[in-house]
Each structure stands twice: as structure tokens, then as C-alpha cells.
Amino acid sequence: MEYHALHDAPFVFPNDAYPAWSIMIVLYPYITGMVAGAFVVSTMYHVFHREALRPVARLAVVTSLCLGACATLPLLLHLHQPQRALNVVATPSPSSAMAGFGFIYSFYMLVLLVDVWLLFRPAIVERAHSAPGPWKNVYRVLALGVLEITPRAAEIDRKLVHALSVIGIPAACILHGYVGFLFGAIKANPWWSTALMPVIFLTSAVVSGIAVLTLLYLLLCRSSRMEPDEECVRSLSRLLWMFLVLAVTFEFGDLLHVAYEREEEWHVIRELLVTKLRFSYLTLQVLIGALLPLLILPIPAFTRVASAAFRHSCTGVAAVLVLVQVAAMRWNVVVGGQLFSKSFRGFVDYPVTWFGREGLLAAAVVLAMPMLLLWGAMKLLPVWPPSPQSESGAKT
Amino acid sequence: MSFFDLPIVTSGPAVSGACASGGCATGGCASGGCSTARPDLKSETSRRDFLKTATTLTLGAMSLTLLPGAMAGDDAVPPASKPSGFPSHAKKPMYGFLIDTTKCTGAGKCLTACRVENGVPEGQARTWVERYVHFKDGRVEVDLVPEIGYAASGEPQPAAEDVLRAYFVPKLCNQCVDAPCNQVCPVHASIKSPEGIELVDTDRCIGCGYCVQACPYGIRYMNHETNVADKCNWCYHRVMRNEQPACVEACPTGARVFGRIDDPDSEISKRLATLPTSVLKQHLGTLPLTRYVGLTDEVT
Numbered sequence A: 001m002e003y004h005a006l007h008d009a010p011f012v013f014p015n016d017a018y019p020a021w022s023i024m025i026v027l028y029p030y031i032t033g034m035v036a037g038a039f040v041v042s043t044m045y046h047v048f049h050r051e052a053l054r055p056v057a058r059l060a061v062v063t064s065l066c067l068g069a070c071a072t073l074p075l076l077l078h079l080h081q082p083q084r085a086l087n088v089v090a091t092p093s094p095s096s097a098m099a100g101f102g103f104i105y106s107f108y109m110l111v112l113l114v115d116v117w118l119l120f121r122p123a124i125v126e127r128a129h130s131a132p133g134p135w136k137n138v139y140r141v142l143a144l145g146v147l148e149i150t151p152r153a154a155e156i157d158r159k160l161v162h163a164l165s166v167i168g169i170p171a172a173c174i175l176h177g178y179v180g181f182l183f184g185a186i187k188a189n190p191w192w193s194t195a196l197m198p199v200i201f202l203t204s205a206v207v208s209g210i211a212v213l214t215l216l217y218l219l220l221c222r223s224s225r226m227e228p229d230e231e232c233v234r235s236l237s238r239l240l241w242m243f244l245v246l247a248v249t250f251e252f253g254d255l256l257h258v259a260y261e262r263e264e265e266w267h268v269i270r271e272l273l274v275t276k277l278r279f280s281y282l283t284l285q286v287l288i289g290a291l292l293p294l295l296i297l298p299i300p301a302f303t304r305v306a307s308a309a310f311r312h313s314c315t316g317v318a319a320v321l322v323l324v325q326v327a328a329m330r331w332n333v334v335v336g337g338q339l340f341s342k343s344f345r346g347f348v349d350y351p352v353t354w355f356g357r358e359g360l361l362a363a364a365v366v367l368a369m370p371m372l373l374l375w376g377a378m379k380l381l382p383v384w385p386p387s388p389q390s391e392s393g394a395k396t
Numbered sequence B: 001m002s003f004f005d006l007p008i009v010t011s012g013p014a015v016s017g018a019c020a021s022g023g024c025a026t027g028g029c030a031s032g033g034c035s036t037a038r039p040d041l042k043s044e045t046s047r048r049d050f051l052k053t054a055t056t057l058t059l060g061a062m063s064l065t066l067l068p069g070a071m072a073g074d075d076a077v078p079p080a081s082k083p084s085g086f087p088s089h090a091k092k093p094m095y096g097f098l099i100d101t102t103k104c105t106g107a108g109k110c111l112t113a114c115r116v117e118n119g120v121p122e123g124q125a126r127t128w129v130e131r132y133v134h135f136k137d138g139r140v141e142v143d144l145v146p147e148i149g150y151a152a153s154g155e156p157q158p159a160a161e162d163v164l165r166a167y168f169v170p171k172l173c174n175q176c177v178d179a180p181c182n183q184v185c186p187v188h189a190s191i192k193s194p195e196g197i198e199l200v201d202t203d204r205c206i207g208c209g210y211c212v213q214a215c216p217y218g219i220r221y222m223n224h225e226t227n228v229a230d231k232c233n234w235c236y237h238r239v240m241r242n243e244q245p246a247c248v249e250a251c252p253t254g255a256r257v258f259g260r261i262d263d264p265d266s267e268i269s270k271r272l273a274t275l276p277t278s279v280l281k282q283h284l285g286t287l288p289l290t291r292y293v294g295l296t297d298e299v300t
């Protein structure tokens, strides 16, 4: 079948005039991506023992948990019948790619929750004894009533954390690879339908997770007048660079393949890229979001030029750009995929609104929620690593 | 000479402004329908059978149905008077839909009939009719037949001398045998009736819109008024009452033919046996039951 030049005779199927998926469906993979990515960073320390990442290892799991707690929020805001949301787990259809989300998400969150609890148990128990006033009770509840940790229990905890981190790696990969599959499996849409979609989503997820963690670390250090650990920032920069290279390879490799082979869908995709997505794809996703950080990151990652402060700034700027890149990528996939009609003869517009359940303000609230949660969690739990002496032999 | 005076030349047998097979003339037929296009429906289905089968399917697949309203979707309206007494294991009738583009004159009667019959909100459509105009300079332009007809719409029309040929293509649900919309629904809200007709269970739909994305034909939409997925269901409620779909009944030229494809004597079976037909986006493997006469490469 031949696709037709979209500008010659614009024609849109009547029901394609309104994109069915809104900015909330952009946020959903954006947030779950960060959940998976931040967790992967924590496993670099807890499973692969990259000592340089010790300063952010705990922050990583807590960030992942806070983001994860908000991951379903955009979905709920999007559903036209949110009161029936639990049908997805109560009466799931085995043939649906979407039906698995509830189970995969719940499993991952359970692993994460237990992981975080075990990781912070010594601190919680300690505070259950020493915290002032009513806080004592809060920590007692958090400790689930177990107010003592024997050395044997600490050892078991340590092994469990290791085991959960190991289990968490495939769980995080499945969680986000699966989100990619939701799009990749839609044969009706040539912009989505590719077997590489899960891999593309997964690598960009890891990239966004590292980026958000790096940025948080640098900002938190600055706000508490702490000097960021140089080796940690270097290590994060290297990871970010490496995964960005991978993400970019998959993202553009796939596109190149479609373009070079002049696959039948190329004519639609080309039109899409040079018209509707010109800014969000070519400028944001490619130039500013990918190319620039790929050039900047080697400075803090592989050199020791200038001052540490300068290199940290480079890392920070690159992290921001990468977060823009991933956001643009999610936008380009989700919204971009709905900007052409299935007639392949015309484009539609995505109406961006400020207000309402699926407006920009609601989106801003959704993005702010995990940060608020993190702020609360940081008040409650010590996210910075304990000094080596106080670790009582437990490597956490 | 205006566009309306043009002979409509199609890739199928040439027709001059109206029905070629001697069925009914454009003007001479009330919207009551074209009798040649109305095979008797010998429905052997009862509401009870449907419920039984569908519930068994659902329960079998799920082993648990925790939420109420299992099969009580709007689409599954019980037929008022049903022939009864058929054993439940009786073979279900198989229906098909044939669109003969060589007969469609873009009258637009089907559009109003569908909207009224199914309460389709303005701006959304269960069915529509596309007009393809091939110009002499090689351009092909496509637009939608307005519900009130071109003449009443007041839209400027292409000059007849610039036009090489033109034809109309009605669109509706293809009732895909391997329906992507059904496959992706996470909550069994997209269900296939025992007769093979794809329905929406509006009491179960969570309004995720995944089916809307998955339908390659742009047939599904999130109903602005009910906030659940909606689509053409070949007027299932009418079919269960032994009636023709509203659009078929309204079509003055017999361009839409509906009937049993498991009955060799039905009008649709006879036409399918003699006419070369094809389906939309065949390469996607959705196996549509809606078949077309006279599709061109231009039609997507």
C-alpha cells in the first residue's frame, strides 16, 4: 500500500480529529522511566558494588519509591472512567498488553518498598528509640513494632537487600520495557509499531533515572552546603554518557532503518518530523537534548580540566538537557503518534490546555508530587549514607 | 456543469449517477431502503444464548468476575421479540457486510440514519463516506460527504472539466475477525458477540482509549457524551430483532448490503460469489468481515 503525501490533499478520518491520549500519557512513561532508571543506579552500588555511587545509593531507591508512588496518578487522571480503574487487576484480559500493568507495577513497588524498608530499618529502629515526642511513635509504626536488630537480623537484612536489588533489576527492566511494548505493539500506528520500542523506552528510562538522580544530588548538596563527592559525580556522568549513547543509538538507529529502507511508513514519518515535530523532535530531542549533552558529558566524565565546580556544573547542565530530551522523546512518541490521521492523508493538532484533569497545570502537579514526597521522605529517613563506622558491619 | 452532473466513473463497472445493477434509482427510492439489499435475517440467536456464551467466555478466561454489570453493555440490548426454541448449541449465524463503491452516490442518508439510530454525538462518527476525486493533473483529493449532502452544504465543488473520475467510499466497522481493538482492551470491555460482531460493554469500559489507538481504521472513538469507547456495531440491537442496520435500510442505492454469509441464498452471499471484493488495509492481517467492491489503491 502506498502512503500519500500528507500535504497534497489533507484528509483526516472524523474520529482522528481528537487525539485520544493526552499529556498524561506522556507523563506516565516519563515518570515510570525515572522510577526504573533511579533504581538501576542504586543496584550499581548494591549489586555491582560501584563504590563511587555510595553517596547516592540510598537516595536512588527513595527517589525511585517516591516517583513510583505517583506513577499511576497520570493514568488515573487520564481514564475516562477512573472509578473502574481497578477492573484492570480485577478482570484483566490476558490478551491485552495493558492488562499486565497492574501486576507488573504492584510487584515492582512491593520489591521496592521492602527494599527501602530493609535498607532503612537500622535508622528507623534507632530513631524509634531516640526521636523526640510523637515522632517516636511514627518510627515505631515504621519499624512495624520490631524495635531491636540483632547482628544476625542485620546480616539477614543485608542479604535480603542484595537479593531484592537483584530481583529489582529485571523487575525494573520489565516495568519499563513493558511500557514501551504498549506502544510498540500497536500495528495501526507506524510511528509506534516497532519491535525496538521496549529497548528504546528502557534505555531512555535509565538515562532519565540517572539524570534526575544526578540533578537531585547536585541540588541537594548545594542546598545543604555540602560539597558533592567528586568521584560520585564523575561516575554518574560516565553512566549518563554511556546510557545516552545507547539510547540515542537505539532511537535514531530505528528511525534510520525506516528512513533508509524507505519503508512504506517513512513518507508519513518524514512529513511528521519536518512539520509537526520539527521543534520537539529535531530541536529538542536531537540537538539540544541528545547532541549537546553528548558533547558536554565527556568533560566531567573523562577529564579533570578546570575546577571540580565547573565539571559539576557541566554534569548538572547535561542532566537537565537529558531530562528535556527524554520528556521530548515521550512527547514525540505519545503525542506525535496521534498527530497524523490513520488515513495517512492529513495531520491534526493536539490541543494543549492549561486547566482541567488533563491540562498543563495538572501535569505540573503530577510532576511536583514525587518531589514533595521525596522532601517528606528525606525528613523521615536519612538518605545520605551512614559513616562507615556506624554501619555496624552492614553494607547499605 | 457542476460536479454533481459528472458521471461517476469507478474502478468497477461504470455507473451513471446511480445504481448499476438495476436495483433502485437514486431518486426513485425512499429512504426506506432497497429491497434487493434486504435479505431476510434468519436469526437463530437468542439473548439467552448470547449471555450464556459470552459469560462463559468471560468467566472461562478470567476465572473471576468481581465487578458487577458483566455483560450489560449498551450494545448488548436485548431484542424485544426473539424467535425462541433454538437449542443453545445451534450454530450461530455469521453475518457479513458488503460495500459496493460503484453504487454509492454520496447521498449521505446512511450518515443521518446512523447518527439518529445510535445517538452518535456531533463531531464523532460510527460511519462516514469519503469522496475521492482524481483530477486530470494527477492530484487526488479526498473529503467527507457532508451529512446534509454536498448541494445543501454550500461548499465549493471541483469543476467538472478538471475531474478525471470520482467515487465514494463508505466506511464503518470492519468487524475484524482478528480485531486489534478487542485484543488490546485490558478489561474485557471489547467483546465479540457469538455472531462475530465486535461490541463495547459500556458498563465495563474504563475509558483508557487503548482500543481507539489500536483500530487501524479510525473507527473507534471515546464518546464525548458517555465517556466510554464507542464504535459501529452493525446495529447489533437491530440485527438481533431481525432488522437491517440503520444505514443499510437508509441507503437509496443498495451500496450497503448486510446479511448472512453462511446462507448461500442470501443477497450478500450471492454478490460475494460473483463480484471481486477486497478489504481495507489487508496487510495488517485483521481479517475484516466488511468487504468492498471497487476499492482503489488510494483508499486507506
Ligand code: SF4
Residues within 6 Å of the ligand: B172, B173, B174, B175, B176, B179, B180, B181, B182, B198, B214, B215, B216, B217, B218, B219, B220, B231, B286
Ligand atoms: S474496524 Fe476497528 S473497531 Fe472495527 S473490529 Fe476492526 S479494529 Fe475493531
Ligand code: SF4
Residues within 6 Å of the ligand: B184, B185, B186, B187, B188, B189, B190, B200, B204, B205, B206, B207, B208, B209, B210, B211, B212, B228, B229
Ligand atoms: S477504552 Fe474501554 S473498550 Fe477501549 S480498550 Fe479501554 S477499556 Fe477497553
